[in-house]
Amino acid sequence: SNVICGVDRSGRVYPLGVKYDEGTGLASLAVSRGAGKNTFSEEYGANHPLAAIITPAATQKLCIASCYCCGEGTTGFVALTMPPHVPPVFMHYMSKYNTSFASDMHIEGGAGESLYLASTTGTDKMFLIVNYRLVS
Incomplete structure (x- = not known):
């Protein structure tokens, strides 16, 4: 060839x-470290008890590569989870830091499993970025 x-x-x-x-x-x-990655980004201004934010096709799996979160609040937390897997994929405690970043991750969910957001930041704004790959 x-x-x-x-x-x-x-x-x-x-x-x-x-x-x-x-x-x-x-x-x-x-x-290339960025090859094949998708990016989810969103700003929130309310609590989320448990909301699906990224859902792959039934035959694909999410592979989380990095997470970033910043917020204007001083209380509450932000959690990213892939139920039924424990522990959470990413945690950010607003009372401790206003910015958190986790990179060089490789956390893979099951086929068709969503990434969920849970937050208790009240009406304080929070910005979230998730880099991920879709794998078979």
Whole structure:
């Protein structure tokens, strides 16, 4: 098969998608951390006892890659869950911090299982971002 190649400064030929380290002489696969991710973002201003925010097709699974939450409140919490799995995927305590971020996650739900939001922040505004992949 044909492979698209690149050439480094010393004239070595290597396939694109491979990173060559001239210091060590080693090659490694170059992978985009953002490839294949979807992003959910929403601002909320009310409590949510348990609301589905992302629902995959019945044959697909959600794979949560990162979560970010910030809010103007000083009380309450924000929880992201994939029932029936315990513990929660992500927790943010407004009384402790006004911003929380979790990255480099790989939390996979079951086929067709939704990601749910539960919050007790009252009418204080809160902004949520979830990066995820849909996998078979």
